Amino acid sequence: MSLRRDEDHDYISTFSQIYQNLPSNAKQDLLEQYLFPLLNAAPEHISQDIINTASQFRKNLMAMPDLNYDGMLKEINGLWAAYSAEEIRAITKDTTRCDAFLREILASVAAWISDIWSVACEFMENFELAHRCLRLAAETVAAVERKAPK
Numbered sequence: 001m002s003l004r005r006d007e008d009h010d011y012i013s014t015f016s017q018i019y020q021n022l023p024s025n026a027k028q029d030l031l032e033q034y035l036f037p038l039l040n041a042a043p044e045h046i047s048q049d050i051i052n053t054a055s056q057f058r059k060n061l062m063a064m065p066d067l068n069y070d071g072m073l074k075e076i077n078g079l080w081a082a083y084s085a086e087e088i089r090a091i092t093k094d095t096t097r098c099d100a101f102l103r104e105i106l107a108s109v110a111a112w113i114s115d116i117w118s119v120a121c122e123f124m125e126n127f128e129l130a131h132r133c134l135r136l137a138a139e140t141v142a143a144v145e146r147k148a149p150k
Contacts, residue, residue: 028138064123065115067133076140079105083147102144109137 016125019027083101090096112133120130 023075060125061125064125065118067112067115067119067126069129069133069136070110072133073136073141075108076136077110080143097148098147102148105140105144109140113137 019030022030039050042050079101082104083098086096086098086101090098116130116133116137120124
């Protein structure tokens with residue numbers, strides 16, 4: 001069911017341009033304070049159609065991986081801390097596990113890149129977050145390359 005009328009086009013276009021340029025917290029406030037209450041004012045069949053559509057969107061996105069930037073940053077920092085401690089131990093010992101830590105860092109980043117690809121390219125969502133995640137992944141791989149034995 002389409003609620004769109006030809007004369008509504010200017011309102012939709014204007015609203016869309018404004019909405020796209022709002023920060024996320026302002027978008028959320030606009031939805032909660034002004035648009036959500038319109039569901040109660042609209043005819044029941046229209047409100048139900050909107051709820052059904054929102055439910056379908058949620059269902060379609062349930063399989064989307066959680067990129068968890070902060071969690072990955074914490075994991076990478078933890079692995080770097082372990083690597084640094086192992087580097088210090090390597091000074092006094094014959095054996096070292098430094099290479100194993102570098103491989104573990106790369107394995108974590110490689111698995112994460114798969115999730116980033118899925119979110120940005122398959123689900124076509126969260127592009128800014130995906131970009132931020134890719135930057136962290138690239139910086140991490142570059143750091144591993146600098147540390148890797150030549």
